[in-house]
Amino acid sequence: xxxxxxxxxxxxxxxxxxxxxFHATGMDMLVAETGISKTxxxxxxxxxxxxxxxxxxxxxxxxxxxxxxRMEELADTPRGQLIAMFDALEEWFGEPGYKGCxxxxxSSEYQDASHPIHGQSADHKRMLxxxxxxxxxxxxxxxxxxxxxxxxxxxxxxxxxxxLGHTKDPAQDAKAAAIQLIEDHSR
Amino acid sequence: xxxxxxxxxxxxxxxxxxxxxFHATGMDMLVAETGISKTxxxxxxxxxxxxxxxxxxxxxxxxxxxxxxRMEELADTPRGQLIAMFDALEEWFGEPGYKGCxxxxxSSEYQDASHPIHGQSADHKRMLxxxxxxxxxxxxxxxxxxxxxxxxxxxxxxxxxxxLGHTKDPAQDAKAAAIQLIEDHSR
DNA sequence: TGCAAGAGTTACCGATCGGTACACTTTATG
DNA sequence: CATAAAGTGTACCGATCGGTAACTCTTGCA
Numbered sequence: 001x002x003x004x005x006x007x008x009x010x011x012x013x014x015x016x017x018x019x020x021x022f023h024a025t026g027m028d029m030l031v032a033e034t035g036i037s038k039t040x041x042x043x044x045x046x047x048x049x050x051x052x053x054x055x056x057x058x059x060x061x062x063x064x065x066x067x068x069x070r071m072e073e074l075a076d077t078p079r080g081q082l083i084a085m086f087d088a089l090e091e092w093f094g095e096p097g098y099k100g101c102x103x104x105x106x107s108s109e110y111q112d113a114s115h116p117i118h119g120q121s122a123d124h125k126r127m128l129x130x131x132x133x134x135x136x137x138x139x140x141x142x143x144x145x146x147x148x149x150x151x152x153x154x155x156x157x158x159x160x161x162x163x164l165g166h167t168k169d170p171a172q173d174a175k176a177a178a179i180q181l182i183e184d185h186s187r
Numbered sequence: 188x189x190x191x192x193x194x195x196x197x198x199x200x201x202x203x204x205x206x207x208x209f210h211a212t213g214m215d216m217l218v219a220e221t222g223i224s225k226t227x228x229x230x231x232x233x234x235x236x237x238x239x240x241x242x243x244x245x246x247x248x249x250x251x252x253x254x255x256x257r258m259e260e261l262a263d264t265p266r267g268q269l270i271a272m273f274d275a276l277e278e279w280f281g282e283p284g285y286k287g288c289x290x291x292x293x294s295s296e297y298q299d300a301s302h303p304i305h306g307q308s309a310d311h312k313r314m315l316x317x318x319x320x321x322x323x324x325x326x327x328x329x330x331x332x333x334x335x336x337x338x339x340x341x342x343x344x345x346x347x348x349x350x351l352g353h354t355k356d357p358a359q360d361a362k363a364a365a366i367q368l369i370e371d372h373s374r
Numbered sequence: 375t376g377c378a379a380g381a382g383t384t385a386c387c388g389a390t391c392g393g394t395a396c397a398c399t400t401t402a403t404g
Numbered sequence: 405c406a407t408a409a410a411g412t413g414t415a416c417c418g419a420t421c422g423g424t425a426a427c428t429c430t431t432g433c434a
Contacts, residue, residue: 005411021296023210027392037412038393048392099298104347108295109208111286113353122351150364153344153357160291160343164309166300170340177337177368184367192381214422224382225423235422375434382429390421400411 006044009036014055018102022052022109022117052106052117059102060124068131078139082132082151083178089155090171093162100163104156128152141185150181193231196223201242205289209239209296209304239293239304246289247311255318265326269319269338270365276342277358280349287350291343315339328372338365 012034016025027048031038045051067088074084092098099105103121110117129152136144136151154177158170199221203212214235218225232238254275261271279285286292290308297304316339323331323338341364345357 019298021210021298023208024296026390028390039395039413040411042393043410100295104291104351105295107347107351108287108292109211111206111208111350118351125348125351146360146363149357149360150341153341153348153361153364154337155344156347157340157342157344160294160347161312161340163298164291164294164305164312170336173333173336174340176333177340177364180371181364181367184371213420215420226383226425227381229423230380233423377434378432380429380431383427385425387424388421391419392417394417395415397414398412400409402407402409404405404407 005036005040009034009041009044010051010054010058012036013051014058014102017052017055018059018099018105019097022106049117053120056103056106056117056120056124060120060127063102064124064127064131067128078135079141079182082135082139082182083175085132085151085155086158086171086175086178089158089162089174090168093158093168093171098163101156101159104160125152136185139182141182143185147181147185151178154178154181192223192227196221196228196231197238197241197245199223200238201245201289204239204242205246205286205292206284209293236304240307243290243293243304243307243311247307247314250289251311251314251318254315265322266328266369269322269326269369270362272319272338272342273345273358273362273365276345276349276361277355280345280355280358285350288343288346291347312339323372326369328369330372334368334372337368341365 013030016030016033020029027038027041030036030041041051045054067085070088070091071081071084074087075081103124107118107121112118129148132151133144133148136148141147154174158174161170162168200217203217203220207216214225214228217223217228228238232241254272257275257278258268258271261274262268290311294305294308299305316335319338320331320335323335328334341361345361348357349355
């Protein structure tokens with residue numbers, strides 16, 4: 001009963017979409033790369049769009065789990081964890097196949113605010129914001145919502161800049177800025 | 188001798204690509220939207236990619252001209268202009284057809300660092316960085332390169348967040364952060 | 375007036391797109 | 405062992421993809 005093949009499909013489709021983009025990755029390429037027949041794919045997902053939505057759900061789960069865990073491993077105070085977010089990002093930027101944020105890409109290719117893919121990407125960012133805001137509260141910062149939004153702006157900016165310039169430098173630039181902003185919200 | 192038709196094509200293609208994305212906009216759609224025959228297009232541009240590169244050149248020129256001019260109109264000191272960048276961004280975010288940054292989109296759809304479209308997008312960001320760095324110098328800020336990079340991270344973050352959340356709020360969040368960062372670099 | 379260059383029209387190319395029909399084989403379970 | 409669910413292979417669909425050939429129409433200028 002365990003949906004092994006389905007999970008395998010979603011996972012491999014994730015890699016293909018991340019590497020090639022959504023429109024540029026055809027279902028036939030997915031067949032070639034996953035080794036799963038097109039007939040099977042269309043038994044699990046009615047359309048390509050449905051598959052993409054499943055891919056984004058998996059990505060959301062994995063990315064948030066990874067980031068939150070890494071932040072906790074790198075620091076043990078809420079305040080330290082907020083700053084450690086940028087060290088975690090630096091690790092990500094340095095990975096060989098780094099190609100930016102999948103949700104930014106998704107919302108770039110499916111721009112209509114009403115499109116489910118765009119909406120799901122926005123959900124991901126909202127969940128991140130909630131987590132960071134909670135952390136800012138526990139760190140005792142003044143106006144936790146505002147500082148959380150600012151840190152996330154630095155995060156998104158670093159993600160796209162690291163991708164465009166293919167360098168991980170933006171992580172430390174963002175970290176330096178984050179430290180100053182947190183400092184100013186500390187009393 | 189004036190290349191009227193060619194310019195018209197590039198300009199209308201810019202709108203179409205910005206609205207629909209690059210892969211999602213076919214040459215036939217361009218024919219329908221511009222009223223220019225496909226034969227004519229292919230006399231001016233050898234490939235779709237060449238057309239996209241011309242579109243990005245136009246976008247770069249227009250966007251930087253607009254941003255620099257707006258910053259100068261909104262403030263008359265270098266320091267004020269740096270901060271005014273985020274007010275200019277807010278105006279942009281509030282425009283009806285706002286769909287994020289064309290160069291981020293382009294580098295999302297053409298991810299390979301070696302791809303000309305990716306490279307040209309990176310050029311745009313580099314030119315922005317040079318301008319902002321020079322402004323930071325004239326503002327007398329310590330470490331102008333670092334503060335410029337940080338401000339641009341806030342800018343990129345605000346651009347994608349405004350697009351994803353279809354709200355212009357990130358502009359003021361970024362502005363508040365920018366003011367603090369500039370403050371800390373002032374002595 | 376003649377004529378070349380630019381633009382348009384129409385029809386077409388092979389390849390690929392997302393998606394389906396159908397018959398076949400594998401696999402897990404009662 | 406039977407059976408049904410799950411997966412595969414192959415061939416196909418109409419539409420669209422980026423790009424081209426051949427021919428006509430317009431326009432500016434010597």
